[in-house]
Every structure is written in C-alpha cells, then in structure tokens.
Amino acid sequence: MKRFLVLLIACLAFPVSAQTGLPPAPYANRQLDDPQQEAAARELMEELRCLKCQSQSIADSNAPMAGDMRSQVRERIAAGETPEQVRSWLVERYGNWVSYNPPIASAVTWPLWFAPIILLLAALWLARGRFRKPKDDE
Amino acid sequence: MIAETGLIALWLAAALALLQFALGAIGLRADRQEYFKAIRPVAVAQGLFVAFSFLLLIWLFLRSDMSVRLVVMNSASVKPFIYKFAGTWGNHEGSMLLWVTVMGLAGAFIALFERSLKTRTLVATLAAQAFISLGFYAFLLVSSNPFERMFPIPAEGQGLNPLLQDPGLAFHPPTLYFGYVGLSVAFSFAVGAMITRDVGADFAKAMRPWVLGAWIFLTLGITAGSYWAYYELGWGGWWFWDPVENASLMPWLAATALLHSVTVLATRDSLRAWTLMLAVVAFSMSMIGTFLVRSGILTSVHAFAVDPERGSFILALLALYIGGAMALFALRVGTVKEGKHFELVSREGALVANNLLLSVILALVFIGTLYPLLVEALTGDKLSVGPPYFNLATGPLALMLVAAMAAGPLLRWRRDNPKTLLNRISIPILITAAALFSLVLFTTGMSVLALLGLALAAGVAVASFAPLWKRNLRRTPLHTYGMVIAHFGIAVALVGMACESSFTEENLVAAKPGDEISINKWKLKFDAIEPMAGPNWTALESRITAQYGDGTIHEIAPQNRMFAAAQTQTSEAALLTRWNGQLYVVLGDGDSQGRWQIRVWWKPFVPLIWFGGILVALGGFLAMIGRLRRGYKQRKQREYAEATI
Amino acid sequence: MNRWLLWLPLVLFGIFFAAVATGLIMPKDNIIESKMVGKPMPAFALPAAVEQRPAVSSTDLAQGKPTLLNIFASWCVPCIAEAPQLLALQKAGVEINAIASRDTPEDIANFLNRWGNPYVRIGTDTTSKVQLELGSSGVPETFVIDGNGIIVHQHIGDIREEDIPKLLKLLEDAK
Numbered sequence: 001m002k003r004f005l006v007l008l009i010a011c012l013a014f015p016v017s018a019q020t021g022l023p024p025a026p027y028a029n030r031q032l033d034d035p036q037q038e039a040a041a042r043e044l045m046e047e048l049r050c051l052k053c054q055s056q057s058i059a060d061s062n063a064p065m066a067g068d069m070r071s072q073v074r075e076r077i078a079a080g081e082t083p084e085q086v087r088s089w090l091v092e093r094y095g096n097w098v099s100y101n102p103p104i105a106s107a108v109t110w111p112l113w114f115a116p117i118i119l120l121l122a123a124l125w126l127a128r129g130r131f132r133k134p135k136d137d138e
Numbered sequence: 139m140i141a142e143t144g145l146i147a148l149w150l151a152a153a154l155a156l157l158q159f160a161l162g163a164i165g166l167r168a169d170r171q172e173y174f175k176a177i178r179p180v181a182v183a184q185g186l187f188v189a190f191s192f193l194l195l196i197w198l199f200l201r202s203d204m205s206v207r208l209v210v211m212n213s214a215s216v217k218p219f220i221y222k223f224a225g226t227w228g229n230h231e232g233s234m235l236l237w238v239t240v241m242g243l244a245g246a247f248i249a250l251f252e253r254s255l256k257t258r259t260l261v262a263t264l265a266a267q268a269f270i271s272l273g274f275y276a277f278l279l280v281s282s283n284p285f286e287r288m289f290p291i292p293a294e295g296q297g298l299n300p301l302l303q304d305p306g307l308a309f310h311p312p313t314l315y316f317g318y319v320g321l322s323v324a325f326s327f328a329v330g331a332m333i334t335r336d337v338g339a340d341f342a343k344a345m346r347p348w349v350l351g352a353w354i355f356l357t358l359g360i361t362a363g364s365y366w367a368y369y370e371l372g373w374g375g376w377w378f379w380d381p382v383e384n385a386s387l388m389p390w391l392a393a394t395a396l397l398h399s400v401t402v403l404a405t406r407d408s409l410r411a412w413t414l415m416l417a418v419v420a421f422s423m424s425m426i427g428t429f430l431v432r433s434g435i436l437t438s439v440h441a442f443a444v445d446p447e448r449g450s451f452i453l454a455l456l457a458l459y460i461g462g463a464m465a466l467f468a469l470r471v472g473t474v475k476e477g478k479h480f481e482l483v484s485r486e487g488a489l490v491a492n493n494l495l496l497s498v499i500l501a502l503v504f505i506g507t508l509y510p511l512l513v514e515a516l517t518g519d520k521l522s523v524g525p526p527y528f529n530l531a532t533g534p535l536a537l538m539l540v541a542a543m544a545a546g547p548l549l550r551w552r553r554d555n556p557k558t559l560l561n562r563i564s565i566p567i568l569i570t571a572a573a574l575f576s577l578v579l580f581t582t583g584m585s586v587l588a589l590l591g592l593a594l595a596a597g598v599a600v601a602s603f604a605p606l607w608k609r610n611l612r613r614t615p616l617h618t619y620g621m622v623i624a625h626f627g628i629a630v631a632l633v634g635m636a637c638e639s640s641f642t643e644e645n646l647v648a649a650k651p652g653d654e655i656s657i658n659k660w661k662l663k664f665d666a667i668e669p670m671a672g673p674n675w676t677a678l679e680s681r682i683t684a685q686y687g688d689g690t691i692h693e694i695a696p697q698n699r700m701f702a703a704a705q706t707q708t709s710e711a712a713l714l715t716r717w718n719g720q721l722y723v724v725l726g727d728g729d730s731q732g733r734w735q736i737r738v739w740w741k742p743f744v745p746l747i748w749f750g751g752i753l754v755a756l757g758g759f760l761a762m763i764g765r766l767r768r769g770y771k772q773r774k775q776r777e778y779a780e781a782t783i
Numbered sequence: 784m785n786r787w788l789l790w791l792p793l794v795l796f797g798i799f800f801a802a803v804a805t806g807l808i809m810p811k812d813n814i815i816e817s818k819m820v821g822k823p824m825p826a827f828a829l830p831a832a833v834e835q836r837p838a839v840s841s842t843d844l845a846q847g848k849p850t851l852l853n854i855f856a857s858w859c860v861p862c863i864a865e866a867p868q869l870l871a872l873q874k875a876g877v878e879i880n881a882i883a884s885r886d887t888p889e890d891i892a893n894f895l896n897r898w899g900n901p902y903v904r905i906g907t908d909t910t911s912k913v914q915l916e917l918g919s920s921g922v923p924e925t926f927v928i929d930g931n932g933i934i935v936h937q938h939i940g941d942i943r944e945e946d947i948p949k950l951l952k953l954l955e956d957a958k
Contacts, residue, residue, distance in 0.1 A: 025910035051920040060373035068911035093918030100524025464793040
C-alpha cells in the first residue's frame with residue numbers, strides 16, 4: 001500500500017521548483033458572487049480532471065494549471081454558459097480524458113452505463129433457482 | 139551475520155513450505171495417514187522460521203545496519219524509533235516479507251488449533267496455503283531479497299520520505315495486509331474444500347473467523363485511509379474513487395458478501411458453490427488490488443514505486459492462483475450440491491439479496507476502475523471514469539442494500555410471513571417517511587441520492603436495533619450485538635456521507651492578518667502569520683481564532699509546510715471538531731499584497747463517516763469474540779460428551 | 784446450474800488477464816494529446832511578452848506560410864534544453880512564434896538574453912487561457928501550423944536534435 005501513499009503525496013506535494021512566480025488566475029481561488037453559479041461551477045470542477053497530476057479533480061489540486069482551469073470554468077459560468085457547455089468545450093480540446101463523467105452517447109462508453117442494469121438482471125437470473133415457491137412444503 | 143541468518147531462515151521457511159505442499163499433495167493422493175500427521179508440525183515450523191526472518195529484518199532496521207541495501211534505501215539512523223520500526227514494511231521487499239510472515243503464522247495457527255474440520259480437508263487447506271506462500275517466497279528470494287548487502291557501506295541511509303512519517307500511516311499498510319492474509323486463508327479453505335468435495339456447515343464454521351477477522355482489518359484500513367486522505371490532502375475530500383482507493387474497496391466488498399454467505403452456509407447449509415466462489419473472488423480482489431497498486435498500471439505518472447518486473451511477477455502469481463482456483467471450481471463444483479432451498483421472504487432470501495447487490499456493486503467498481511485500461515488497449519483512446527459514474531452507478535444499489543440490511547435481521551430462517559415482516563418494520567418505515575418528508579420540506583439543494591440516503595439512514599439506525607427488541611438482553615448472544623452495532627455503524631456512516639455531500643459550506647478568501655472570515659455560525663479572525671521550524675521542515679503558521687455562534691472560542695493554526703530535503707510543500711489543515719460537524723481550515727499561498735489564501739469549510743456531521751466505520755469494525759470484533767467463545771464451548775461439550783460415552 | 788456457467792468466472796478472469804497483460808507490455812505514456820490537431824487555430828490575441836518582440840494573435844499564424852508556435856516558460860527546465868534546437872530551426876528559416884506561459888516580462892527577458900531568442904513574436908499567457916484553448920497541457924510544447932492557420936501537429940515535450948528533420952518535413956508538407 002505504499003504506492004497509495006506515494007501517489008497521494010505526489011499529487012498534493014508539487015516539486016517547489018516547478019511552481020511559477022505568478023499569482024493564479026483571478027478566479028482560481030475566488031468564488032463567484034452568485035451562490036447558484038458557484039455551486040454549478042463547483043460541481044463541474046469536481047468532475048474535471050487535473051491535467052498535470054492525472055489522478056485528481058481540478059477542484060482538489062494545488063497545480064497552477066488546475067487553478068487556471070478553475071478560473072476558466074468560473075469565468076465561463078459567470079458569463080452565462082451552462083456547465084455542460086463548459087465541459088464539452090474542454091472535451092473538444094482534451095478528449096474524454098478531461099472529464100470524469102464518461103458520456104452515455106458514445107460508442108466506447110455506453111456499455112459502462114448499461115452495466116448496472118445488465119449485471120442486476122444477470123444476478124437475479126442466477127439466483128432464481130435458489131428459491132422455493134411458498135406453497136410446496138419440504 | 140544477522141542479514142545472512144535472516145536469509146537462511148527465509149530459505150528454510152521456503153523449503154518447509156515446499157515440504158508442506160508436497161506432504162499434503164502426495165498424502166491426499168495416496169491417502170497416507172502418516173503424511174497427514176506430519177503436515178501440522180511442518181506448518182508450525184514454517185511459520186516460526188519466516189517469523190524469525192522477519193524479526194531479524196526489524197532488528198536490522200532498528201539497528202540502522204547500513205550494510206543492508208534495503209535499510210540504506212528506506213531508513214536513516216537519526217529517524218525516530220517508531221519510523222525505523224515501521225520502515226521495515228514501508229517498502230516493497232519488507233511488505234512482501236510481512237505478508238508471507240502473517241501467512242505463515244496463520245498456517246501455523248490453523249495447524250495448531252483447528253480441530254473441527256475433517257482431516258483431509260484440513261490437510262488440503264494447509265497444502266493450498268503452502269502453495270500460495272511458495273509464490274511469495276519465490277518472489278522474495280528470486281527478485282526482491284530484503285537481506286541483500288551493499289558495498290561499499292554508506293555512512294547514512296537515504297531515509298523514508300518525510301511525508302510518510304505519520305503515525306497513522308505507519309500502521310495503515312499492515313492493517314490491510316492482515317486483511318489480505320485473512321482472505322488468503324479463506325481462499326485456502328475454499329480450495330481445500332473443493333479438492334475434498336467437503337463443503338458444509340463445518341467448513342463454513344472453520345472459515346468464518348478468518349473471514350470476519352480479515353473483514354475487521356479491511357474495514358479499519360479503509361476507514362483510516364479515507365480519514366488520512368481527508369485531513370492530509372487539504373481539500374476536504376474523503377473518497378474520490380481513485381483507482382488506488384478502489385483497489386482497497388474491492389476486497390472489502392467481496393469480504394462483506396462472503397461474511398454474509400458463510401453465515402447462510404454455517405447455519406442452514408445452503409449457498410455452497412456461491413460461498414466457494416466468493417472466497418476465491420475475495421482473495422482475487424486483494425491480489426488484484428496489490429497488483430494494480432504495485433505495477434502502477436493505472437496511474438503511472440507518479441512513477442516512484444512503479445516496477446513492471448514486479449508487476450509481471452504478481453500478475454503471474456495471480457494467474458496461477460486465481461486461474462487455478464477458478465478452473466478447480468469449474469471442474470469440482472458441478473458435483474457439489476447447492477444445499478437446501480428456501481423461500482424468497484426469509485433470512486436466507488435477505489442474505490442472498492445482500493450478496494447479489496454487493497456482487498453487482500463490486501463488479502461495477504471493478505469494471506469502472508479497469509475500463510479506461512481496456513479501452514486504451516483496444517482503441518488507443520484515453521478516458522476517465524470517476525465519481526460521477528461510480529456515484530450514480532453504485533449509489534442506488536447501495537441504498538437498496540441498506541434497505542435489505544434493515545429488513546434481513548428481522549426475518550426468520552427458511553420462511554417468513556411478509557405481513558409480519560411489515561409489522562416488525564413499520565416503525566423504521568414511518569421514520570424514513572417522516573425524515574424524507576421533513577427533508578424535502580426544510581432543505582434545499584440536496585441531490586436525490588443524498589436525500590434518500592439520509593432518510594433511509596434515519597430509519598435503518600432504528601431498525602438496526604430491532605433484533606434486540608423484546609429479547610432478554612443478558613441472554614442475547616454477543617454476535618447478535620456485534621451485528622446490531624455493525625449495522626448501526628453503516629447507518630451512522632451514511633448520515634455522515636449524505637450530510638457532507640449536501641450541507642458542506644465553503645469559503646475561499648484572500649485575507650490579511652486582522653481580517654475576519656465567516657462561515658455558517660463561525661467567525662474566524664486571522665490574527666497573525668509566523669514562520670516555524672520542525673525537525674526536517676520549515677513552515678508558515680497562521681494563527682486563527684475561531685468563535686462559534688454560542689460564544690465558545692478556539693485557537694487553530696493551519697500550516698504551509700516546506701520539506702527541504704524532498705523539495706515538497708504540503709498544507710497542514712487545522713481541524714476543529716464539534717458534535718455537529720467539523721471546521722476545516724487550510725492556509726494557501728501568499729500574494730505580493732500581503733494577503734493569504736485561506737480555504738475554510740464547515741462540514742456538518744462529517745466525522746460520522748469514520749465514526750461509523752469504527753462502529754462497523756467494533757461490531758465485527760464483538761461478533762468475532764462471540765463466535766469464538768461459542769465455538770470453544772461447543773467443542774468442550776462435545777469432547778465431554780464423547781469422553782463420557 | 785448449467786455446467787458451462789461454472790466456467791464463466793475463469794473466462795472473465797481470462798479477459799481481465801489479457802487486458803492487464805497488454806497494458807503491462809505496452810509502453811505507457813501519460814501524454815494527453817490535443818484534439819485540436821487538424822482543426823483551425825482558435826481565435827486569440829495575446830499582448831506582447833517583452834518589449835523587443837511584438838504581440839501575437841491567431842491571425843498572425845495564418846499568413847500563407849507554415850509556422851511553429853512554441854509554448855515555453857522561463858521557469859521550465861526542459862525549455863532551456865530545447866533552446867538551441869529552436870535557434871537551429873530559426874537558422875533553417877522557420878518562423879517561430881511563441882507563447883510565454885505564466886511568466887513575468889523580466890523573467891522572460893532574462894531567459895531570452897541567456898538562452899537566445901529564436902522568436903518572431905511573443906505573447907504572454909498569464910492565466911493559461913490560450914493554452915487551454917489549444918488543448919495544451921504543459922510546457923514546452925510546439926505546434927506546427929500551416930499557412931491557412933490549421934494545426935497540423937503537436938510536439939509534446941522538449942524538441943531534441945533528432946526531432947528537427949521531422950519538424951522541418953512537417954513544415955515543408957504544410958506548404
């Protein structure tokens with residue numbers, strides 16, 4: 001389990017040398033004034049993947065690039081875009097990798113979304129033989 | 139000399155494991171009683187030798203023997219005692235030796251104390267256990283020798299990553315290993331039973347304590363890991379469905395299912411093949427989890443401990459054990475009768491529902507974790523599967539599972555009347571409905587899943603105590619109390635999860651000393667910021683006075699730490715726990731105008747998540763004591779009865 | 784229970800094994816390629832990063848002649864490593880425009896004085912806005928753009944000596 005630790009640490013602790021001297025983008029760490037917009041932005045940020053650290057959402061990352069992405073998300077939402085528009089703007093540029101929410105309408109990822117139903121049906125079918133009808137006694 | 143002695147002990151233990159396997163395999167084939175008699179002492183000796191070898195490795199670490207490569211790479215002479223000690227297993231080789239040590243000791247324990255199982259099944263179990271150990275011995279002796287010497291001898295070791303020096307972290311890995319080994323014992327029992335086709339209540343009763351023990355350790359390990367991520371990462375998240383987190387969750391899900399199906403097998407002699415399969419799957423999941431973590435196949439950007447060679451070795455072992463066991467399953471289980479039937483509305487019925495739901499959840503976590511890998515192998519596309527998928531796919535199933543958990547213990551074995559069940563469970567249903575109604579009325583912005591989860595948790599918290607209703611509390615067996623507490627713990631954790639996801643408040647500010655920050659009923663005053671120095675770090679510490687609405691005042695001091703040696707920076711969050719939640723304050727970077735980024739969260743009832751986890755483990759512990767005591771008493775009675783005939 | 788069903792776990796395990804073994808054998812890169820390759824350069828206009836060079840905008844990159852767009856930063860070590868290669872490309876007559884990522888004018892000027900200045904125009908992208916527009920995930924990165932402003936190729940990481948012929952060929956083909 002050491003890797004578990006190392007992985008987490010690697011994500012939270014960036015080499016100091018890789019930090020840039022510049023302050024983060026304006027809305028990297030600043031909430032939007034409209035609480036509803038902020039909530040929408042927050043929800044989206046938790047579903048977008050940090051480009052630099054690979055295993056964290058941009059909402060949970062100290063990476064400067066993640067801060068810039070947060071700022072972009074907040075600015076775009078404040079400008080009236082819907083979260084889905086912002087998401088597809090990023091997916092257009094980085095592919096589905098950038099979103100933790102795989103699309104349903106995709107040749108590659110639809111089986112994921114149907115898996116719960118298929119598995120549940122398979123499980124019920126597997127169990128059907130176990131049960132005795134209430135009437136016939138032993 | 140110590141290192142050489144350790145290596146010799148390890149070779150001897152490996153040879154004994156080989157002998158143990160051979161005695162079992164040949165003995166079973168030729169049906170030779172003298173082989174059966176010999177296998178117990180060999181198993182005990184193997185356990186002692188490997189434990190001796192591990193003790194010597196600990197000794198080398200405590201002495202900071204810098205002629206041993208492993209010590210040089212992972213320790214330093216100036217480290218505190220506890221981290222020298224924990225450093226023994228804080229690396230690949232040491233952790234593998236710990237694993238095989240616990241496995242050897244478990245084998246010795248079975249050889250010494252297991253009396254209820256038929257001899258042939260016991261011999262087959264010990265042989266299977268030795269076979270698994272052999273793989274680990276080969277791994278250690280061929281490619282990861284922990285006792286390797288180093289020339290020239292360096293003056294000082296490279297030390298453990300300073301960030302790993304946390305008392306909680308020192309004991310997190312062994313907790314999980316104990317869990318994994320417990321599941322490996324269950325696996326050996328299953329393989330033994332498949333070989334001798336002796337699957338019944340006795341087998342289930344022999345296996346149950348190991349499953350229960352493994353499950354307790356896994357529960358504790360996951361709870362601790364989640365809390366560590368929560369406080370150490372500085373963003374207040376407690377579960378992110380990260381591949382490495384999933385790798386620790388999957389064995390737990392399988393063990394939970396196994397724990398319940400083994401109860402059906404022990405009590406009603408039903409679900410035989412299913413229980414065997416689950417035992418195989420549970421151990422598979424711990425091996426697969428280890429593989430995913432060690433090979434770095436899913437998250438190799440942080441290429442620290444990644445080693446494809448180790449990955450291939452573990453994968454080869456995996457194929458041998460799991461593939462072998464599944465082939466054995468296919469060949470043998472056809473002749474094992476599935477056991478007694480039962481009605482849909484019965485205790486068994488509820489436990490089958492539990493098993494099916496847990497299995498489906500397990501399959502979904504497994505598929506979701508590996509899906510990106512599969513897609514990349516097939517199409518070259520990169521994609522991510524994360525919280526939105528896992529929450530939506532497994533959440534509703536988890537709620538159904540919790541509902542089944544409330545009803546199951548109130549049902550009779552074999553068959554029950556649906557109407558009387560409805561009677562027994564009417565109060566919890568009313569509570570759930572009332573909670574749902576008031577939540578819809580008085581709260582806003584809750585997700586459907588969190589809404590249902592919180593309402594259900596209220597009902598289940600009450601329902602979990604219903605098995606004690608109208609019973610003589612002094613004569614109620616201890617394992618029933620264990621079940622009640624564990625189920626109650628699930629409800630408690632669910633409250634924490636639902637509240638965290640629905641009611642968390644966030645405030646991000648850039649503040650100068652003297653500024654005030656408010657969140658929920660808290661008023662925080664940013665008093666000052668000061669430099670600090672620790673043994674191997676320097677830090678900026680902020681002094682903050684936090685005042686709650688009722689006037690109570692607390693001092694907190696979140697830090698921003700720089701580790702000079704590792705060139706890394708971490709946030710040390712300050713946590714303030716009240717009965718109704720936790721205040722979580724993080725100090726971020728400063729800017730050129732003298733302001734500091736401060737992140738503040740108020741997380742209502744969030745500690746319940748981990749408190750619930752501890753309750754679940756405590757319930758398991760009580761059940762374990764209860765079962766062991768009852769088993770001991772029954773054996774004494776039987777021996778007494780046999781002696782008096 | 785059907786006999787064939789008993790083999791199902793083994794079959795599923797086989798699939799898992801195959802997928803994982805391929806994953807283990809295949810060299811794993813963690814490079815996230817931009818999906819903008821093959822698409823027109825998104826519209827942008829960045830202010831000048833230093834006094835010596837003019838600002839850069841997307842229209843500058845569609846002037847009928849293939850160009851390189853290099854993303855660099857003074858705080859990035861591989862950027863120093865690739866500086867001589869960019870100078871070599873400049874000598875070969877390639878027009879190189881640049882975007883300085885998250886950087887200050889002083890630091891950029893120092894960097895150029897020290898390691899050379901192969902750039903025609905340099906824009907400053909202080910908040911990674913244009914980098915995100917381009918689907919770029921780090922520094923250094925170099926985009927090959929044809930005369931119509933279509934992104935033809937993305938080179939991730941520092942340019943090594945052996946990459947130069949390939950880049951020159953791509954520029955030639957983009958004419």
